[in-house]
Amino acid sequence: MTRSPAQRRPAPARARGEAAPDEGYAGLARVQRVAAAVVDPEIPVLTLEDLGVLRGVERRKGRIVVQITPTYTGCPATHAIRLAVEAALAEAGFADAVVETVLSPPWSTDQITDEGRRKLQAYGIAPPPRGARARTLFGSETVACPRCGATETTRISEFGSTPCKALWRCGRCAEPFDYFKCL
Amino acid sequence: MTTSFSEPGREPAPAGKAGTAPAMPLLAYTLALADDALVLGHRLSQWSGKAPTLEEDIALSNLALDLIGQARLLYAYAGEIEGKGRSEDDLAYLRDEHAFTNILLVEQPNGDFALTMARHLVYAAFMQPFFAALQHSADARLAEIAAKAVKEMAYHVRHAAEWVIRLGDGTEESRARTERALDELWMYTGELFEMDEGERALAAAGIAVDRRAIRPAWERTIDATLAAATLARPAERWMQSGGRAGRHSEHLGPMLAEMQVLHRAHPGVTW
Numbered sequence: 139m140t141r142s143p144a145q146r147r148p149a150p151a152r153a154r155g156e157a158a159p160d161e162g163y164a165g166l167a168r169v170q171r172v173a174a175a176v177v178d179p180e181i182p183v184l185t186l187e188d189l190g191v192l193r194g195v196e197r198r199k200g201r202i203v204v205q206i207t208p209t210y211t212g213c214p215a216t217h218a219i220r221l222a223v224e225a226a227l228a229e230a231g232f233a234d235a236v237v238e239t240v241l242s243p244p245w246s247t248d249q250i251t252d253e254g255r256r257k258l259q260a261y262g263i264a265p266p267p268r269g270a271r272a273r274t275l276f277g278s279e280t281v282a283c284p285r286c287g288a289t290e291t292t293r294i295s296e297f298g299s300t301p302c303k304a305l306w307r308c309g310r311c312a313e314p315f316d317y318f319k320c321l
Numbered sequence: 322m323t324t325s326f327s328e329p330g331r332e333p334a335p336a337g338k339a340g341t342a343p344a345m346p347l348l349a350y351t352l353a354l355a356d357d358a359l360v361l362g363h364r365l366s367q368w369s370g371k372a373p374t375l376e377e378d379i380a381l382s383n384l385a386l387d388l389i390g391q392a393r394l395l396y397a398y399a400g401e402i403e404g405k406g407r408s409e410d411d412l413a414y415l416r417d418e419h420a421f422t423n424i425l426l427v428e429q430p431n432g433d434f435a436l437t438m439a440r441h442l443v444y445a446a447f448m449q450p451f452f453a454a455l456q457h458s459a460d461a462r463l464a465e466i467a468a469k470a471v472k473e474m475a476y477h478v479r480h481a482a483e484w485v486i487r488l489g490d491g492t493e494e495s496r497a498r499t500e501r502a503l504d505e506l507w508m509y510t511g512e513l514f515e516m517d518e519g520e521r522a523l524a525a526a527g528i529a530v531d532r533r534a535i536r537p538a539w540e541r542t543i544d545a546t547l548a549a550a551t552l553a554r555p556a557e558r559w560m561q562s563g564g565r566a567g568r569h570s571e572h573l574g575p576m577l578a579e580m581q582v583l584h585r586a587h588p589g590v591t592w
Contacts, residue, residue: 211469212390241394242465244472295376296480297383305376321472 165232166202170195172230173204179218180300183261186219190249193240202227202235207245209321210301247302247320259284264306264317281317283308293317346519347460348402349422350529352412353565355395356423359413360573361444362388363580364431373434380480384441387473394466414584418574419567426509428564428573435495436502438484442546443506445477447513450538451530459527482546489550496552503547503555511560513539 173195174187186192186206193205204223208216220237227235247266250258255265264284281291283306290309296319298305303316365385372378396409426444431437452474455467488495514532516524523529547554563569584590 208390208469210387210390210473211394211466212386212388214386241469242461244465244469246472295380296476297376297380299379301383301386319476 166195166197168230169202169204169227169232169235172226172232173223176219176222176226178215179222180215181258181261181263183257184250184254186223188251188254188257190251190254191219191245202232204235204237205240206237207240209245213301215300245321247318250318258318262315263303264315266318266320281306283311283313284315285313286311346523347528348399349519350523351395351399351402351463353422355392355399355412356421357427357444358388358395359392360421360423360576361427361441362386362392363576364427364429365437365441367431368437377434381437384477384480387470387477391466391470391473394469398462398466410584414581418569418577421569421573421577422565422567423573424509424512425561425564425570426506426512428570428576429506429509430572432502432505433498434484435488435498436505438481438488439499439502440506441477442481442485443510443513443543445474445481446542446546447535447539449474449478449542450535451532454530454535458529463528478542482542482549485546485552486550489547489552499550500552503552507555508558508561512562512564515562515565517565 170192174185174192176186178184178186178189181189189209191206191209193207195202195204197203204227206216206219206223216239220239223237224235227233248268250265258265262284264281279293280289281293282289283291286308288308288310291306292309293304294307294314295305298316302318302321304319305314306317307314362385365381365388368381369378369385372381392413393409396412399412400407400409426440429436429440449471452467452471456464456471458464458467485499488499490496514536516529516532520529520532524531544554
């Protein structure tokens with residue numbers, strides 16, 4: 139979701155190269171593409187777009203501002219993501235772009251895209267069900283094994299290798315697996 | 322560590338938006354919430370590497386991380402309210418014991434695993450409904466921090482409750498330890514509901530949460546968990562107090578010395 143700059147200007151001639159500060163809307167669209175393609179440092183199959191943490195790109199007082207939202211408040215990946223976005227933008231010619239953290243509305247696993255869910259599954263991480271947070275948190279959870287699809291699975295630990303994951307085991311293929319828990 | 326919520330050009334949420342409460346109570350309120358989260362987060366992190374099982378080691382580290390994350394957001398905001406350029410690091414590492422206004426419950430030593438879980442249940446069972454109420458605060462920034470924290474605290478309540486039930490309804494040894502833990506901690510539960518004049522003014526302005534209104538939800542969670550654990554709620558007793566005024570037990574000072582030593586030995590150190 140790209141926010142329009144306050145004063146949209148027509149795209150100028152590309153005399154000064156793609157990263158020219160007055161590039162306007164087309165430039166912001168490219169910033170959006172570059173930022174969206176950055177991958178999560180802890181789940182490297184997911185891009186920021188898949189994860190749903192990219193909140194907007196805008197030009198403010200002449201600077202490009204990219205807004206991201208943290209998943210868990212204490213997630214160390216937030217800082218790494220910020221650095222990765224700045225590095226990717228610098229490489230694409232937007233050296234003065236700044237990354238800003240926004241909290242509201244709070245991130246939820248419902249913001250992970252369908253493509254993101256498919257990638258998680260293929261990577262061996264059971265994706266979170268949509269819109270099921272209240273039920274899964276306080277009722278019984280049914281989590282399908284990402285390897286064999288069986289639903290005879292049990293939770294080994296509520297907390298896994300990162301704040302967003304729990305550790306489960308499949309009763310059919312006996313493999314342990316990560317489950318991206320609902321938030 | 323730095324969390325930039327005040328990038329050039331972005332206006333921070335105005336302090337005391339509702340306009341009737343002065344800025345200082347809001348600073349004190351935000352700092353107290355930050356101190357609660359940081360001190361308990363640090364306590365939990367002391368289990369890292371030596372929890373009873375590997376899964377629990379990871380769980381406690383994750384719980385600690387949530388609390389430290391919440392503390393960072395609150396300290397960053399407190400620094401902005403104060404307006405003297407103090408960063409979240411300055412507030413966490415360069416204040417002395419008596420400047421900390423956390424409740425006494427969170428600074429109590431980890432003790433055994435039963436005590437850590439009982440302490441966490443008592444805290445999380447309060448903070449979950451507290452943040453649920455604070456997300457409707459008239460202060461936009463506190464509201465958005467609470468909206469994130471409430472989702473995390475739901476997991477904390479569940480994890481701590483599951484353990485208290487397992488330990489209470491477990492072996493003779495685990496039951497005795499859990500009973501003892503609740504008994505030792507109970508006198509620190511009164512502070513959860515204390516409000517000073519500044520906090521009452523903030524509550525009247527719709528910024529702070531009326532802590533007394535959280536009591537029914539807290540009691541429901543505690544009573545339901547203890548019933549499932551076949552444990553009795555400790556008898557009502559005299560309540561310890563003083564944390565919010567900076568009067569701490571003998572345990573906070575040594576904990577801060579350990580927590581702050583690196584930053585004080587190497588001022589301004591970063592990763």
